Amino acid sequence: MRQTALDRGLRACRPAILCAAGFSLVVNLLYLTGSLYMMQVYDRVLGSQSIETLALLTLMALAALGVMAMIDYARARLATGVGLWLEQHLGRPVLERVIGDTIAGREYRSEAMGDLASLRGFISGPALIMLFDAPWVPIYLALVYLLHPVLGHVALGGSLLLLALAVANDRLTQALFGRAATAALAARRVVEQGIRNAEVIDALGMTGALGQRWLSAARTAAENQDSAAIRGSLLVGLSKFIRQGLQIAILGAGAWLVIRHEVTSGAMIAASITMGRALAPVEQAMSMWKSVAQALQARRRLEASFARPEVRPGTMPLPAPRGSLSVENVCYALPGSSRPLLKGVTFRVEPGEAVAVIGPSAAGKSVLARLLVGVKAPSSGVVRLDGADVSTWGREDLARGIGYLPQDVELLAGTVRDNIARWGDASPAEIVEAARMAGVHEMILGLGKGYETQIGEGGTHLSGGQRQRLALARALLRRPRFVVMDEPNANLDAEGEESLNAAIAGLKESGASVVVIAHRPAVLARVDKVLVLRAGVMEAFGPRGEVLRRMNGVQPGARPSVQPTQPIQARART
Template sequence: MAQQASITRSSRQDTELDKALSACRSAFWIMALFSLVINLLLLTQPIYMLQVYDRVLTTGHLETLITLTGLAAIALLLLGALDSLRSAVTARIGCWLYNRLGPVYLANGVNARLLGDTAGAQPLRDLSQVQTFIATQGLTVFFDAPWVPAFVILIWMLHPVLGILALCSAIILLALTIANDLLTRKPNLTANLAQISATQQAEAAIRNAEVVCAMGMLPAIVERWRNSNALAQSAIRTSAELGGVLVGLTKFMRFLVQIAALGLGAWLVLRGELSPGAMIAGSILLGRALAPVELAMSVWRGFSSARIAYGRLKLRLQNSPVDINRTRLPTPAGRLTVENVTYLLPQDRRPVLRNVSFVVEPGEAVAIIGPSAGGKSTLCRLLVGTAIPSSGQIRIDGSQIDHWDQDQLGQFIGYLPQDIELFATSVRENIARMGQVDDQAVVEAAMTAHAHELIQHLPQGYETQIGDGGTGLSGGQRQRVGLARAVYRNPRLIVLDEPNANLDQAGESALAATLHELKQQGTALIIVGHRPSTLAQADKILLLKDGRVELFGPREQVLQTLRGLAATSGKPGTVPMHKTPSVEENDTSKEGHTEGPAPITASVPENAEPNRCAQ
C-alpha cells in the first residue's frame, strides 16, 4: 500500500518480472532441447528423398524402400509428438507467468492508483499480450532461427553452388525482417498507445453510464473516442500495409529461391555434378532453412506488441516503490496521534494540509468539520495509510503508520470513503472484505451497523449479488453495507468520510446508534460530517480550513467558540484565522460531553455546511 518506502528500484536490482523469467530458465532449456531434436528430425524428409532417388530407384530393392519408409514414419511420428510437447511447454510457460505475475501487477496497480496513476488494469492487459505471444508460435521462432546456419551448411555440403544460393537467400530474407521492424516499430507504438487511450475513454464512459445518458453526453463522448480511435486505426493500417508488403515480398523471395534451387540443381545434375536425390534434398533443406525467417515475418506484429508491452511491464516495476517486509506489531488499542502532518500533492507540490496535529484516544470520537477543499478527505486517506505525509508523523499506539505491515494494519482499521465502491459479488462477501467469510462475524458487523434488517429485505439476503459498483443497491443501502464492512471484526480505528451523505432519517438514527456502540467498545472514531446527529456523538471537534487546524477541542467548547465568533463577526459562516491549539492543550478536557446520542441545540456556521471535499 501507500506506506511502502518511497525509494525506487535501481536499474540493476531484479524486479519480480526478472525473477519470474529467471525461474523459467529450465523450461527454456527444455524448449531448446526439443528444438534440437525437432530440427534433427526435420532432416527425415530430405534424407528419405535422397535415399529413394539415389539408392532405391537405382537398385530396385523393395525391402530397402519398405525399411526407409517405416523409419521415416517413426521419425515423423516422434517429430509430431515433440512439436506438440513443445507447444504445450510454451502454453504452460505463458500460463505460469500470468499466474505468477498477475497478483504482482494487480497489487502494483492498486498501489499506483493511490499515487494518481491512471493506468488501471492496463498492466494486466500487457501481461496477457506477453502471455499470448509466448503461448503461440511466436516464441518457437527464436528457438528455430539459430538452426538456419546449420541447414545452410548441409546444403553447402551437397554442393557449394547450392550453399551460396541458400546463404544469399537467408541474408535477403533477414534484411527484409529487419526492414519490417524498422518500418513498423513507430506505427505499432503509436497504435498501441492510441488504443490504450481509446479503451480508457470507453471504460470511463461505461463506468459513468448514468451520468452520460442522463445529461446527453453520449454524442460528445463518442466523438472524443472516435478521434482517439482514428489515430490508433490509422497507425494500425499503416503498420499492416507496410508489413503486408514485406510479408508478400518475403513469400515471393522464398518461392522464387526454391524454384531457383530446383533449376540450379537440375543444371548441376545435367552437368554430372549432383545426383537427382541431392537435387530434391537440397530444395527441401532450403525450404526448411528459410521457414523460420518467413514465420518470423508473419508473427512480427505480435512480437512488436509483446515487446512494447514487456517494456511497459518492466519499467512499471522498476519505477515502483520497493516492498519492505514489515515486522508484525502487537494488536493496537487504537490510540491515534497526528503530529505536525503536512501533505503536498505529488503532481504540483501544492500543500493540502499544513502542520495538522491532534490525538484520538480509544473510545473517543472526533468530528472533522470545515468548508469544502479544506483537506478533510485527504486527512482521512492519510489516517488509514493510503497516502503518506510529506512531513510529520501519524502514529497508531506509538508506531508510525508506515512502519506497520499494511495487511496486518488493515485488519484493525475500518474505512468508509465518500465514494463507496462495492465489489460485484454477494453482500456477505463484501462485508467480509472479500476474504475468508466468517458468517458470525458478518452478521455481527451488519447488526453493529444496524444493516441486518435492511439486508434481510434484499431478494437473497446476505447472498444477494450486488452487481458491478453496487448497482444492485440504492445509495443509502450501499452506504449501510459499506459501514458494515468498515466495522467488520471490530477494528480499533474507524474513519468515516461523510457517512450520512445518502442516509434518510431512519438511516441517520441507525448511524448514531452505531457510533454510540462503537465508542462503548473502545473504538477510536474519526467522522467527517456536520449534521447534528453526527456531532452529537463527537467527544471532540476539529475545524479544518485551508488545510490548517483552526479549532480543536471538546465538542461543546468548540461549538461555543464558533457561536461566539459568528456573533462577533456579525456574519454567520465567517471564521477568522486563529492560532492552532496544540495537542496537549486540547487533549485533556472532556467537560460538557455526555455519552450516548443526544440532540444538539447549537447551530453550526454556514461555512461548516456539509460538502464533499474537492481535493
C-alpha cells in the first residue's frame, strides 16, 4: 500500500507519542500519593502520635508530587512539540494538496489547512492526555474495590452514569455542531468573496445583498451553535450535580462502613480521593469529546485528500528549460464535461521566437495559456518543453526557467520586492533587473518606499496598470527561457505598451521563446508568428504577415488593409 506524507508523518510521531504514554503511566502511579498519604496519616500517625513519622511521610509525599509535576510538565511539552513538528512537517505537503485540489476543481481545498491545525491542536492539547489517562479508570476503580466492595460499587456506578452523560452529550450535539460548522464556513466564504470583489460590490450596490447572504449563513450557524450549547450546558450541569453527589455518597458510604468497623477512616478518605481521580477522565471526556471527534474527522479528510492521485506526482529534477515548446494535438475539456474547449491544437515555438495567439472571446486562448505553463493538464495530447511534458515537471524546477503573466493579475500582500522575487531568495540585483526589463524601475522608485512599499492584499494600493506591470516584472525574474503572457497590455497605457514591446524584444534577443495572448494589436509588432483560435480550433498558424493578410483577405504580396488600431477580435471574426 502506498504511503502518503500523512502516513509517514504520523508514523514518525509514534515513538514520541509512546514516550508520552509512558510518562502518563508514571504520572498516574504518582497520583496515588494523596490516597496513600491520607491512609497512613489517619490509620498510623494519628494513632501513634508520632511527629517523626508524620514529617517523614509528608516529605516523601511532597517529593513524589514534585516528581509527578515535573513528569507531567515534560509530558505536556513533549505533546506540544510533537504537534508543532507534525504541523511543520505536513504543512508544505498539505499546502501542495490544497493548490492541486484547487487546480483540479475539487471541493476540499482550504479546509485542509484547518484540518491540519485541528490535528495539531488535538496532539498538543489536553485531549490526547485525557486519552492517555482513560485506561487508568478501571485500575483506579479496582483499587477502590480493594478498599471495600460497597465503595467500589459507588465509584463504578458513578463512572458509568457520567460516561452515559458523555455519550448522550455527543449524540445530542454532534449533528448540531456539524451544521453550525458548515454554516460558519459558508459565512466565511461570503466575507472572503466580498473582500476580493469589494470595488464591484460597492459600485453596483451589492453590499446589502451580500450582507443578507452572510446574515443568513451566520444566523444558521448561531442557531445550531446555541442549540448545541444549551443541550451541552444542561448535561454538563447535570454531570456536575452527579459528580458532587458521588463525592458525598462515597464519603457517606465510607462513614457508614467505618461505623460498622469494616474499613478505617483512612480508607474512607483514600476511596474518595481515588474515585475522584477515576472520574476525572470521564468528566474531561464530556468537554473534550468534541475535540477528539473533530481530530478524527480531520484525519479522515486528510487521508482522503492524500489518497487521491496527485495533480503533479514527484519526478526526477530536470535542468532549467531552454525554451523549445511543442504543442501536439492538444484537446481540453472541463472535468465532467464532454464539450472540448480546445480541439487538436498543434504548433511549435523555437527559442528566440515570439508567437501571438489571437481570436474572438471564448476561443480558448486563456485555457491554452494555462496548458502551456502546466497549470492545467490536457485531456489528450501533450505540451512539451524541451521534450518533457510540462505537466510532469517539478514546479520549482520549471519555475526557474519560465515566466507567466495571467489574465487576472494576482499579487500577494507584501512589498513590491517580495512580489517581484516571487517570495523567494532573489538577490536585489535580480529584482532590479526584472523591474528594468518590465520598464517599472522608475515607477517603483516613485512609490512611497520604493521596493519596500506595501502593496496591500491583491495589490489594492496600486492601479490596474501598475499591478499588471509589476506582475510582468515578476514573470521576467532571472531572465526566463520561456514566457507566457495572457493579455499583458489589457490595462496598459502607451508608455506601458512600449515597455512591454521592449521586454518582448529583449526576451527574443536573449533566446527565450514567448507566447502572447493578444487582445490589442500593438503587441503584434514584436511577434514573429500568429496563431488564430476560434471556438477552440486552430484556424491558422504561421508568420505574422502571412496570417494577417489571410485574415484580411489580402493576396500575397499586397499590403494588408487592417489598421493597427483595429481590435484583433474583430479581425478574427471576418
